Amino acid sequence: MICVSLSKMDFETCLAWTEKADALELRLDLLDPLSPEQMQAITTSGAQWIATCRPGSMDEETRYACLSQAIVCGATFVDVEYEAGKEYREALMHTARQFSCNIIMSYHNTENTPDAAALKHLVRECFNRGADYVKVVTTVQSEADEATVLGLYDHFDQLMAFGMGEHSRALRIKAAPKSVFTYVAPDAEHLTAPGQISWQEALDLQLDRSDENQD
Numbered sequence: 179m180i181c182v183s184l185s186k187m188d189f190e191t192c193l194a195w196t197e198k199a200d201a202l203e204l205r206l207d208l209l210d211p212l213s214p215e216q217m218q219a220i221t222t223s224g225a226q227w228i229a230t231c232r233p234g235s236m237d238e239e240t241r242y243a244c245l246s247q248a249i250v251c252g253a254t255f256v257d258v259e260y261e262a263g264k265e266y267r268e269a270l271m272h273t274a275r276q277f278s279c280n281i282i283m284s285y286h287n288t289e290n291t292p293d294a295a296a297l298k299h300l301v302r303e304c305f306n307r308g309a310d311y312v313k314v315v316t317t318v319q320s321e322a323d324e325a326t327v328l329g330l331y332d333h334f335d336q337l338m339a340f341g342m343g344e345h346s347r348a349l350r351i352k353a354a355p356k357s358v359f360t361y362v363a364p365d366a367e368h369l370t371a372p373g374q375i376s377w378q379e380a381l382d383l384q385l386d387r388s389d390e391n392q393d
Contacts, residue, residue, distance in 0.1 A: 181359040196223035221252030229253040283309035291316040291323035346373030
């Protein structure tokens, strides 16, 4: 399923995307603060949505409050970083369980692609920690890196594994039929990761055909 990652746009534009896309990722760290009423409007639109708030622009307490509010307001999924501190991670996951919000545990490596054994161990650890879905994003620099990431799909379901960086486009396309979500940008001006494909490119490449593989 194609998931459009929304950042650096106003709420009305975000809401308009619910009429185009079946799934959205709201980058709460890259959007103006949303009120509970605005979050609820996204929920009642019928689109599935992921609440994501990456570290960097907010302290941990603020991020927790932001994501907790999204969960209470009906987010379908919440993204919890694998590297997050235990207290923060477990508190957020507890809130998610209270409100039947699916947990995506995400791992991002901005330097390289670890070997296959390391990545498989990481995915298993994410599921052992209570994740419903696991997202693995590594920096791809070679065809061998591509093969390592794609190989994860031979061992795990409920997975989103792809690459970032200038060489990652091909991997994102190859991973689309296997991935729970294919993350895309609404347009070239709103990329949230290097190598990300735009929504229109995804449609042109018929990456939405992966929807047929979802339950």
